[in-house]
Amino acid sequence: MSSAGPLQTFPDALSSRDAWLDPFDWYAEMRATSPVRRDPDRGCWDVFSYADVKAVLGDDETFSTDPRNATGFQARGEEAFMLETMLFQDPPKHDRTRDVVDEFFRPSAVKSLEPFVEAETNRLLDEAMADADGGEVDLVEALAYPIPVIVIAKMLGVPAEDRAQFKQWSDTIVEGTAGDGEGDAEALQQRQMEAGMELANYFRDLIADRRDDPREDLVTRIVQADADMTETELLGFCMLLLVAGNVTTTNLVANTVRCFADADHWPRSGLETTVEEALRYRSPVQAMTRVAREDVTLAGQRVEEGDTLVCWLGSANRDGAQFADADAFVPDRRPNQHLGFGYGTHYCLGAPLARLEATVALRELLGRFEVTPAWDELRPVRSSFIYGVESLPVRLTER
Numbered sequence: 001m002s003s004a005g006p007l008q009t010f011p012d013a014l015s016s017r018d019a020w021l022d023p024f025d026w027y028a029e030m031r032a033t034s035p036v037r038r039d040p041d042r043g044c045w046d047v048f049s050y051a052d053v054k055a056v057l058g059d060d061e062t063f064s065t066d067p068r069n070a071t072g073f074q075a076r077g078e079e080a081f082m083l084e085t086m087l088f089q090d091p092p093k094h095d096r097t098r099d100v101v102d103e104f105f106r107p108s109a110v111k112s113l114e115p116f117v118e119a120e121t122n123r124l125l126d127e128a129m130a131d132a133d134g135g136e137v138d139l140v141e142a143l144a145y146p147i148p149v150i151v152i153a154k155m156l157g158v159p160a161e162d163r164a165q166f167k168q169w170s171d172t173i174v175e176g177t178a179g180d181g182e183g184d185a186e187a188l189q190q191r192q193m194e195a196g197m198e199l200a201n202y203f204r205d206l207i208a209d210r211r212d213d214p215r216e217d218l219v220t221r222i223v224q225a226d227a228d229m230t231e232t233e234l235l236g237f238c239m240l241l242l243v244a245g246n247v248t249t250t251n252l253v254a255n256t257v258r259c260f261a262d263a264d265h266w267p268r269s270g271l272e273t274t275v276e277e278a279l280r281y282r283s284p285v286q287a288m289t290r291v292a293r294e295d296v297t298l299a300g301q302r303v304e305e306g307d308t309l310v311c312w313l314g315s316a317n318r319d320g321a322q323f324a325d326a327d328a329f330v331p332d333r334r335p336n337q338h339l340g341f342g343y344g345t346h347y348c349l350g351a352p353l354a355r356l357e358a359t360v361a362l363r364e365l366l367g368r369f370e371v372t373p374a375w376d377e378l379r380p381v382r383s384s385f386i387y388g389v390e391s392l393p394v395r396l397t398e399r
């Protein structure tokens with residue numbers, strides 16, 4: 001996922017590091033006082049309640065996902081390739097693009113990756129323990145960070161030796177300037193442009209290779225698709241699949257462990273519902289944007305054609321009107337119709353994969369080790385829509 005579109009800056013209320021680490025009180029206040037409001041500083045609307053977020057995401061006729069429909073939209077160079085992906089396409093074009101890879105991401109197809117995810121998790125844990133001082137490891141660096149790249153790289157057909165470089169590119173592309181007030185926005189923009197170009201070159205070579213030498217992988221599927229895709233679309237496709245699942249899944253794994261620590265609950269079974277609850281309670285993607293295609297009234301507010309709306313998934317997921325005991329982490333919560341993977345047409349393509357990776361990684365981790373939190377202060381990920389922590393130190397003791 002990219003921050004393409006107008007979600008470049010945080011609302012003032014979330015601009016400090018502590019506020020972004022725990023935005024939930026602010027969300028609650030906003031749901032109570034101004035569930036749909038216009039922020040003149042950012043020139044966009046914020047949507048906070050479950051019902052309104054779901055209504056916006058579920059209505060492709062009224063709300064577009066293409067930021068180019070926004071009044072005053074200005075493209076940032078490094079985002080150009082992302083704009084040509086399904087994430088920013090409306091139906092019917094969106095549906096044709098998504099169909100190309102849909103079958104690779106169905107739960108049944110993803111299930112076949114389970115032995116691979118399990119083996120890679122254990123390899124990473126062995127490596128981490130071999131280097132660990134007194135069993136202390138950073139769970140983000142050791143496990144949550146590498147596992148999604150390893151898996152998507154395999155699915156795409158990217159050789160294992162390139163994955164460290166991959167991780168770096170994909171992180172740079174989603175990095176934002178919000179979160180801790182540090183960093184020079186221009187320098188970041190420059191780095192993002194370079195990373196985007198390097199990644200594009202890499203995929204260009206891989207695409208050419210698969211045209212001549214087809215294999216059983218996603219890149220081959222994409223180049224063979226009869227979908228009239230331009231070169232930019234082909235590239236965007238590959239890059240979206242690489243980028244969308246990495247930081248998000250990393251943070252799902254880390255956020256779930258944070259939930260376990262807060263609740264002092266370290267489950268060895270029932271992980272499926274627990275991961276689902278972590279997606280609700282500490283949603284890795286906190287916000288998504290849409291653009292109004294026509295004038296529309298939302299929660300009594302007059303939204304005009306071309307206005308941008310920021311839909312706060314993280315707030316919708318804590319809405320007491322939808323969830324009983326919304327501010328409690330309830331590991332066996334059922335039903336749990338959270339919006340952590342979005343809703344409607346753009347509902348996360350990789351949801352079955354992310355669920356599998358998180359469940360298997362945590363199952364292996366908790367099956368082998370007793371996990372003791374070893375962090376004092378956490379630093380939020382520097383992004384304006386990804387929610388998670390930079391690192392998560394824990395002590396692992398073999399069972």
Ligand code: HEM
Nearest residue numbers: 086087244245248249252284285341342346348349350354
């Ligand atoms: C915990 C992990 C993940 C979270 C929280 C997450 C979240 C989301 C959300 C909220 C959307 C909706 C975007 C919108 O409505 O504008 C989305 C879309 C998408 N996600 Fe994920 N995602 C995760 C993992 C993955 C993975 C592993 C992949 C693939 C490898 C992936 C690929 C995609 C794609 C391609 C879309 C666009 C779908 C479309 O436009 O139809 N995601 N994701």
